[in-house]
Amino acid sequence: MILRPFFSSTARSWQSPFAELDRMRRDLSRLLEEYPSEAELPSGVFPLTNITEDKDCFYLHAELPGVRKEDIEISITGNSLSLSGERKISPEDEKAKYLRRERESGKFRRMIKLPSMIEVEKVEARTENGVLTIILPKAEAAKPKQIAIKAA
Amino acid sequence: MAENVAQDIQVKQKQEVSPTAEHAQTSVIYTPLVDIFENDKELTVLADMPGVKPEDLKIDLRDDVLTLVGDEAHSEKEDERYLVREYGSGRYYRQFTLSDKIDQGKIEASLSDGVLRLTLPKAEAAKPRQITVKAG
Numbered sequence: 001m002i003l004r005p006f007f008s009s010t011a012r013s014w015q016s017p018f019a020e021l022d023r024m025r026r027d028l029s030r031l032l033e034e035y036p037s038e039a040e041l042p043s044g045v046f047p048l049t050n051i052t053e054d055k056d057c058f059y060l061h062a063e064l065p066g067v068r069k070e071d072i073e074i075s076i077t078g079n080s081l082s083l084s085g086e087r088k089i090s091p092e093d094e095k096a097k098y099l100r101r102e103r104e105s106g107k108f109r110r111m112i113k114l115p116s117m118i119e120v121e122k123v124e125a126r127t128e129n130g131v132l133t134i135i136l137p138k139a140e141a142a143k144p145k146q147i148a149i150k151a152a
Numbered sequence: 153m154a155e156n157v158a159q160d161i162q163v164k165q166k167q168e169v170s171p172t173a174e175h176a177q178t179s180v181i182y183t184p185l186v187d188i189f190e191n192d193k194e195l196t197v198l199a200d201m202p203g204v205k206p207e208d209l210k211i212d213l214r215d216d217v218l219t220l221v222g223d224e225a226h227s228e229k230e231d232e233r234y235l236v237r238e239y240g241s242g243r244y245y246r247q248f249t250l251s252d253k254i255d256q257g258k259i260e261a262s263l264s265d266g267v268l269r270l271t272l273p274k275a276e277a278a279k280p281r282q283i284t285v286k287a288g
Contacts, residue, residue, distance in 0.1 A: 048238035054231045063202035063239060065266035089187075092196070096189040103187045103200055115235055129225070130202035130266015 046108045047083070047132075051115070055144060058115060058136040065130035066103070072127070074134060076120050081134070084109035116142040180242035184220065184268075188248075195252060195272040201244045202266035211261055211270065218248045220268070 047062040062083065064072065072085040089105040117139040124135045187198040197218070201209065204222035212219040224241040253275040260271040 049236065050234065050238060051236040052228065052232045052234050054229060054233075058235070059232065063266070065200040065202040068265065092189055093191055096191050096196070098187070098189045100186050100188040102185040103198060127265065129205055129263075130200070 045110045047110065049083075049110070049112060051112075053115070053138075056138060058118065058138065060112065060132075060134040060136065062132045063130065064127070064132050067127075067130070067132075069127050072125075072132060074123075074125055076114075076118070076123060079114040079117055081112045081114055081136075082109070083112065083132075083134075118142075180240050181245050182240075182242060183246055184222070184244040186246065190252075190274075192274075194274060195250065195254070197248075197268070197270040197272070199244075199246070199268040199270070200266065201263070201268055203241055204244065204263070204266065204268075206263045209263060209268065211259075211268075213250075213254060213256065213259065213272075216250045216253075218250055218272075220244065220246050220270075222268075 047064055050061045052059045052061070060081070064085075064087070066089065067085060067087045071088065072083070075082045084107070086107045087105050089103060114136065118136040119139050122137045126133055184199040184201050186200075187196075189196055197220075199220055201220075201222045203224035205225050208225065209220070209222040212221075222244040224243070226241070250272070255273045255275040258273040262269050
């Protein structure tokens, strides 16, 4: 145990215990910011996407309610995918009185890095109930392979 | 209320649905974003419910309380695993109290591209009727 002189400058923090608490809280929140515990990591760019995989394909899902498929543009260069488009909300009756207006319209553009090389020619996309799904078949080289051991 | 003062729709507190009474896997409940507007004739509700199939959407109007419940379809296959998960899926739930009387028989609902469009025609207000008294 270290005994400090009662009036030394290092002991000053004892005079306001809340300052110490405050510092701890700051450190902790900084730590939490650096290491989010949740598996969900929103990028802050519309639209939010989920990426899944099975042994043959990657699947990219994005919720795009009210976006028509003509208004979605997908392009792939190397292993980065660009998803852009516009969400249009058609104007309603001018005389209508709005009680709630939460839905937003506008353009969006997002670049997504794909986890590995894919077969660009075989990519498929579809929309279903406002959810966009892009099926990205993995390139042969990226697929897991069973290696049989030969008997000597 | 006796007088029809407020024209606004009041949002009810979002309530957790007890998972035991529902599908076992449904645990997360989301509030769908809505646009609501009205004119003299009708009230229109637009709600974003991506991932909900028409058959999984329930609309209920009872005692001026409108309830929207939609379950998102699970499309994942068994051997599919998540690499990135920015949004979750589960159930959409929202409830509104309507201040106008609605003509229940003429309600129309359609779901396209994950957006619900619900048209609620206002019931004709009870019009004062002139009653002529005939001379006997």
